[in-house]
Amino acid sequence: MKIDIKFKPGYAMATISLKEGDKIRAESGAMVAKSANVDMITEKTSRGGVLKSLKAAFFGGESFWMNLFSVKNGKGEVMLAPTLPGDIIEEELNNNVLYVQSTGFLAADAAIDIDTKFQGLRGFFSGESLFFLKLSGQGKILLSSYGGIEKRNVNGTFIVDTGHIVAFDETLNYQVTKFGSWKSFLIGGEGLVARFTGHGNVWIQSRNVPVLGQWLRNSLPPKKG
Amino acid sequence: MKHSIKHKPSYAMVDIELAPGESIQAEAGVMVYMSEDIQVNSVLGGGFISALLRKVFGGESLFFNIFSARQAPVSVGFAPDLAGDIIQLDMSETPVVIQRGSYLCSETSVVLKTRFGGWKSIFSREGVFLLEAGGKGNLFLSAYGSIMEIDVLDEYILDSGHMVAFEKSLDFTVTKTGGWKSTVFSGEGLTMNFKGRGKLWIQTRVPRGFISWLIRLLPI
Numbered sequence: 095m096k097i098d099i100k101f102k103p104g105y106a107m108a109t110i111s112l113k114e115g116d117k118i119r120a121e122s123g124a125m126v127a128k129s130a131n132v133d134m135i136t137e138k139t140s141r142g143g144v145l146k147s148l149k150a151a152f153f154g155g156e157s158f159w160m161n162l163f164s165v166k167n168g169k170g171e172v173m174l175a176p177t178l179p180g181d182i183i184e185e186e187l188n189n190n191v192l193y194v195q196s197t198g199f200l201a202a203d204a205a206i207d208i209d210t211k212f213q214g215l216r217g218f219f220s221g222e223s224l225f226f227l228k229l230s231g232q233g234k235i236l237l238s239s240y241g242g243i244e245k246r247n248v249n250g251t252f253i254v255d256t257g258h259i260v261a262f263d264e265t266l267n268y269q270v271t272k273f274g275s276w277k278s279f280l281i282g283g284e285g286l287v288a289r290f291t292g293h294g295n296v297w298i299q300s301r302n303v304p305v306l307g308q309w310l311r312n313s314l315p316p317k318k319g
Numbered sequence: 320m321k322h323s324i325k326h327k328p329s330y331a332m333v334d335i336e337l338a339p340g341e342s343i344q345a346e347a348g349v350m351v352y353m354s355e356d357i358q359v360n361s362v363l364g365g366g367f368i369s370a371l372l373r374k375v376f377g378g379e380s381l382f383f384n385i386f387s388a389r390q391a392p393v394s395v396g397f398a399p400d401l402a403g404d405i406i407q408l409d410m411s412e413t414p415v416v417i418q419r420g421s422y423l424c425s426e427t428s429v430v431l432k433t434r435f436g437g438w439k440s441i442f443s444r445e446g447v448f449l450l451e452a453g454g455k456g457n458l459f460l461s462a463y464g465s466i467m468e469i470d471v472l473d474e475y476i477l478d479s480g481h482m483v484a485f486e487k488s489l490d491f492t493v494t495k496t497g498g499w500k501s502t503v504f505s506g507e508g509l510t511m512n513f514k515g516r517g518k519l520w521i522q523t524r525v526p527r528g529f530i531s532w533l534i535r536l537l538p539i
Contacts, residue, residue, distance in 0.1 A: 104329040179402065180330065241402070242326025251355035258351045258398075273350070274359030274384075281361050281382045283347030289355075298352055298396075300325070300332035305348070305400045313530045314537065 095203065095234060097184050103242050106182040107175040108200070112165040117204035118234075120174050122159045124200055129170035135162045162204060176200050176238035180299065183243050185235050191264035193226040194237060197303055198260035203233025228264075237261055241301030251291045255284060257302035263294030320426060320457060324405050328465045331405040332398040333423070337388035344431075345397050345424035347382045354393035360385045364431065385427065397424050399461035401526060406466050407459050413517065414453040414487040417460060421483045421522070426456030451487065460484055464524030475513045480525030486517030 095118065096111040107126060110118055128134065136159050163172045176182065182200060185192070202208065209228040229235060237243065239260050246252065248266060256270065269289045272279035279285075290296055320343070321336040332351060335343055347361075364383045386395050399405070408415060410429055425431070434449045452458050460466070462483050469475060471489055479493065491511045513519060 103326060241330030241398070242332065244325070246352070252352065253355060254352045255350055274361070278359045278361040278384060281347075283382065284350050284384070285348075287350075300330045300351065300398050301402065302351075302398075302400070309400055310533075313526070314534060 097234060097236070099182050099184065103181040105175075105179055106238070107173055108182050108184075108236055109171055109173045110163070110201070111169065111171045112163065113169050114165060114167065117162055117164045118172070118201050119160050119162050119204050119206070119208070120172075120201035121176075121199055122161055124174045124176060125161060125163075126173040126175050128163065128172040129165075131166045131168065132170040132172050133164050133166055135164075136160075137162055160208075164204075174201055174236065178238075178240045178303070180239045180241050180301070181243045182236055182238050183245075183297075185237060187229060187232055187235060189230070189232055191228060191230045192235070192261055193228055193264065194235075194261040195259050196225045196227060198237050198239060198297070198299070199227050199229075200236040200238040202229060202235040203231075205233040206231040206235060237297060239297075239299035240303050240306070241299050243300075244298050246296050246298060247294075248290050248296055249293050251289060252296065253287050253289050254296060254298060255302065256286050256288050257304045258298050258300075259288055260297040260299050262290060262296040265294035266290045266292045266296065322407060322457065322459075324407065328404040329402055330398075331403065331461070332396055333405050333407075333459055334394060334396050335386075335424070336392060336394050337386070338392050339388050339390055342385055342387040342427040343395065343424055344383050344385045344427055344429075345395075346399075346422055347384060349397045349399060349423060350384065350386075351396035351398050353386065353395040354391075356389055356391050357393045357395060358387040358389055360387070364433070383431075397459070399423055401461075401463045403462045403464050403522065403524070404466045405459055405461050406520070407457055408484075410452060410455055410458050414451055415458065415484050416487055417450040417452060417484040418482050419448050419450055420526075421460045421462060422450050422452075423459040423461040425452060425458040428454050428456040429458050430454040460520065462520075462522035463526050463529075464522050467521050467523065469519045469521060471513050471515065471517055471519050473514070473516070475519060477511045477513065477519070477521060478525070479509045479511050480527060481521045481523075482511055483520040483522050485513065485519045488517035489513045489515040489519065 095116040098109045207230050270286050271289050273284035273287045324333045326332050361382045361384050430453045432451045434451045491513045
């Protein structure tokens with residue numbers, strides 16, 4: 095499986111070259127185009143049955159269904175793009191575990207297991223959805239960001255605004271906490287932040303999806319009725 | 320203080336490195352990430368009355384956050400809410416007047432004051448409350464779209480929604496474009512007429528232009 099990412103960083107699109115035996119699972123709606131000999135099978139998000147998939151659809155914020163692409167004979171390609179403007183990066187899992195914020199997932203090798211982890215009331219409290227997909231196994235994955243994306247190696251402690259998190263390694267401990275003192279938390283306009291500790295990587299995006307939503311809600315006239 | 324602006328021009332983010340004892344002030348809500356060993360203090364921007372007036376009329380935040388390094392060097396990242404670029408200005412002599420929404424962050428040696436844009440400016444939402452930055456140090460401005468610098472030599476006319484900032488050596492008046500008919504039908508709204516000599520920074524897109532376009536598409 096060869097991945098070529100074009101149109102970085104504002105409107106990135108990934109072209110995945112598949113040979114026989116290669117399979118990639120992508121977020122539903124991400125397909126832009128594909129070769130005629132590339133097959134697409136629509137399937138449930140996780141393998142754990144309907145209940146698990148429902149959980150993924152409801153809590154993970156991702157569609158209930160994902161599409162699995164494979165090639166029938168010879169070679170073929172499929173092009174994938176996320177919904178929002180921004181970048182795509184390729185990463186590889188080597189039997190390690192990565193948590194990906196639901197809007198940051200674009201695609202993964204079919205060998206990667208996708209599961210959800212409910213983050214509880216803390217996400218609700220901030221008014222931002224803080225739901226993560228848990229990716230494990232071995233193979234390539236594609237992360238997408240709203241705006242630019244950067245990988246930060248954390249060794250110690252690092253604080254990130256929750257809306258800017260794309261993904262993080264399971265080796266990092268994290269805690270959703272208030273920004274600064276109580277005074278800063280209440281009046282500083284930052285809301286909740288994630289405090290990562292330990293050693294591992296965190297992927298950050300340069301724009302914030304909940305902030306975009308808030309701006310649109312504030313700017314657009316209220317819904318009638 | 321060291322800085323680098325990344326992800327230019329569409330989704331720019333500025334990374335600031337602070338040495339022990341250094342501080343940076345930022346608009347509320349723009350922090351992306353920060354080191355653990357950073358001290359945060361939230362302060363009222365530009366005095367209570369002006370902050371309150373801005374909140375009421377401009378919908379802007381009342382507060383700024385000040386990030387300070389204690390014993391060890393720290394880093395902090397800032398990004399504006401909307402898609403667009405960030406520029407850095409090195410303040411020294413001429414104060415700069417900023418459209419409120421374009422202020423991102425500045426060194427604490429930069430002094431900020433709220434300035435009322437005049438009664439006429441009430442009709443152009445952008446010019447009602449302006450920030451005036453004086454003093455010395457780094458000032459970072461953000462824009463919706465890209466930012467362009469214009470050297471005004473005598474006179475220049477700008478659609479008010481495109482204004483980011485201008486040097487205080489320039490004066491401006493708010494007027495309507497042409498007659499009332501063109502104000503209503505030309506889609507140009509109000510213009511700012513600048514006079515004098517100095518720099519003017521403009522943004523290539525207007526947030527409310529995008530919003531009006533969306534409103535026409537939405538079933539509301």
